[in-house]
Amino acid sequence: MTPPYEADLVVAARTEEATGVVSLTLRHPEADPLPSWEPGAHVDLVLTDGLVRPYSLCGDPADRTAWTVAVLHEPRGRGGSAYVHEKLTAGAVVRVRGPRNHFPLHEAPGYRFVAGGIGITPILPMVAAAEAAGAEWSLLYGGRTRGSMAFLGQLSAYGAKVRVAPEDETGLLDLDGYLGPPDTDGDDTLVYCCGPGPLLDAVEARGAAHTERFRPTQDGPDGADATDHAFEVELRRSGRTLTVPPGRSILHTVREAGVEVLYSCAEGTCGTCETDIVEGAADHRDSVLSAQERAAGETLMICVSRCLGPRLVLDM
Structure with a gap:
């Protein structure tokens, strides 16, 4: 796969x-x-x-001078949001990689958007795009309290198309x-x-929907448990064959072997570690x-998925 753009950007605001x-406006120095x-x-x-986190872009796609992300402080999280809130003040420099899109907005005459809490971030540019395209659309936006719901001022410009439901x-x-x-x-x-x-889960149960998750659908950060079988993974470009044991992911196995690989969430939600399969069934x-x-x-x-059979060949 083509390596993504990567650069040190400055927190301009x-x-x-x-x-x-908090939202961060990131610009090239x-x-x-x-x-x-x-x-x-x-x-x-x-x-x-070792601390890499994915965040949805929520600014204006037409603005090539800046990227904007918004981050919810989660005290019981895994450290990413705490770092952003405590360290990334105006003027700070942060390494940024991307963008990637596994949640694209497909062209349609009508849309029903639903956002919960910080889930408004990828939806924000979607409603702007739907409005610009002249599509019929509406947004149902929920949160714990009105004060915890970001971008309400920006969304108020759309009037009755946006339903705010604390x-x-x-x-x-x-x-x-x-x-x-x-x-x-x-x-x-x-x-x-x-x-x-x-x-x-509730939206998907009502029929076909396009969704993006910030949390994995399966338990376990490694995507594997002790009952999973061991299998071989051949790294075609590296010329190496490794054994992935029960209870360990492909990602951890290749990293422990000294193979550099891009990853972020390590929970199967962001798509950063997506890898081409040459042979085998995943x-x-x-x-x-x-x-x-x-x-x-x-x-x-490779952070969570495994092999159905005895062997996988990957383009790594």
């Missing part, structure tokens, strides 16, 4: 968007233009050695009232949702690939 949410991107894309922030005011999101019973929207209306797992355990992409068997996420 930092803004408090809501309680516990020499004012070089940044790669183009489309709604749904994310970038990786390389915060420290849980402490309105209760849980009324998905039945908004989306209707399962499969009632026609094929010409696309549903996009990003937010916490229970929200995504046991897909990610939250990125569609059913059609899994059936095609062309790539896998």
Whole structure:
């Protein structure tokens, strides 16, 4: 696969968007233009050695001078959000890699958007694109409290197309009232949702939807448990063959062998470690690939996915 763009960018601005949410405006120190991107894309922030986190781009895709991300402070997280909130002040420099897009906005005459909490970040440029295209669209946006919900001021410009539903005011999101019973929207209306797992599960249960997860659908950061079988993985370009034992991922196995590989979330949600399959059948355990992409068997996420048989050959 083509190596992604990677550069040290400067935090040109930092803004408090809501309680516990800050946005960072990132620019090239020499004012070089940044790669183009489309709604749904994310970038990786390389915060420290071994601490890499993906964040959705939520600015204007037409602005090649800056990238904007927004980060929720999660005190019980794995350290990424704490680093951003504590270290990345205005003027700080951070290594940034990307962009990648496993959550693209497909052209359609109509859209139903659903966002929960910080899940508004990839949805924000989507609603702007839908508005610019003249499509019929609406957004249902939920959060714990109004004060915890980012970008409300920006979204207010869309008027009644945006329904703001803080849980402490309105209760849980009324998905039945908004989306209707399962499969009632026609094929010409696309549903996009990003937010916490229970929200995504509820939206997906109502029929076809495009979703993006910030948390894995399967337990275990390594995507494997002690009952999984061992298998061989041949690294075609490296000329090496390694054994992936039960309880260890392909990612950890190749890194322990000294093979450099790009990765970020290590949970099967971001797509950074997507790798081409040369031979073999993958046991897909990610939250990125569609059913059609899994059936095609062309790539896998090495941070969580494994092998259905005794051997995989990967383009590494």
